[in-house]
Amino acid sequence: MSTATNIAKSIGAALLAALALTAPAHAQSVDFTNAAFVQVSVNPTSVPIGAAEFCHRRSNECAPYRNPIAAEALTDGRWNELLQVNAQVNASIIPASDKEIYGVEEFWTYPTGGYGDCEDFALEKRRQLIDLGWAPSTLMIAVVRQANGEGHAVLMVRTDRGDLVLDNQAGEIRLWNETPYRYLKRQSQLSFAQWVDISDDRTTIVTASAGR
Template identity: 85%
Template sequence: MSTASNIAKILGAALLAAIAFAAPVKAQSVDFTNAAFVQVSINPTSIPVGAADFCHRRGAECAPYKNPIAAENLTDMRWSQLVQVNAAVNAAVTPVSDKELYGVEEFWTYPTSGYGDCEDFALEKRRQLIDLGWAPSTLMIAVVRQANGEGHAVLMVRTDRGDLVLDNQAGDIRLWNETPYRYLKRQSQLSFAQWVDISDDRTTIVTASAGR
């Protein structure tokens, strides 16, 4: 099965009528109002405490992006990179809470000695994708609410096919609206340190699959 077919299968047949999976398209021609893309507020919102502390410690990584782009073209090569990075980081890092590792409730950093919490997974995936040439403006950490009410963080990747989610709790990569979370806020596409609220007005949240 071709990579394009795999993408189509994973992203779901319901969106195929709205999003073309033939050839990559220019970001200027992408309909970002499509359900495959999250809608965000125009004005900035509060930055999570852990993210603010991360920027205080790593100021160079939180400067405004020099050449932000709206979306990455999801070519076969880019899709393979997403799959490989998601799988590699999920396999290499053991989930451990910040309380257990550092004695505090929130401490955003890269995985330490093979351990980390959800933000650490997302940060590491983001770092590896940037090293592979992905634009930082298309790689955004999002804060979500799980069905049990607990907070969680994932890496949201903006492509011309939709906003894809790389999650340490799932082996597959899905469109944001095919994940079992309520989305609260994410980083803006202008800076790591700027955050925007997400308008998640779905009346039904997709339930987790049996394989999760």
């Protein structure tokens, strides 16, 4: 195990301790150091400009979470909700860049007129899952690097089975470590407006589908 992983697990424990105060009983027994869960820094990192501007426009959506929980229990019902929301949003939005839609390089918002880029897909999936009763603290947008070097964003869902990724570029829902990306940072579980670095020291990026 690398030094980076040991450090990430150590500092990540502090965040988990804070979340455990309001975590349901099932989440307290989950081993969050398992490879199915990303390891993050407890200290905030830089916020993507699009996310910062989104919070400036929608400050009511970016306040610290009142009752953050560590993970959602992935019941059959919850799993079906993930499948339905992921499929519905992916099918209903036509991918287009912010430059094409708004004339700017970066603009985070909910899909407009049936078009959106990767962040818009993730925001809409997050909104729909919250409407279904999912805890906001378990729904985090993550910034990743694709194999071709380009940036991308996905919705990362923390469940008691692992961190699942809802991606507009893939129909299947996969565990984070079974996706073809290098993970850079994601939103904190304490606030929509706060971001933390991800320790992704995998030597091999795999693409196998996640099982339940």
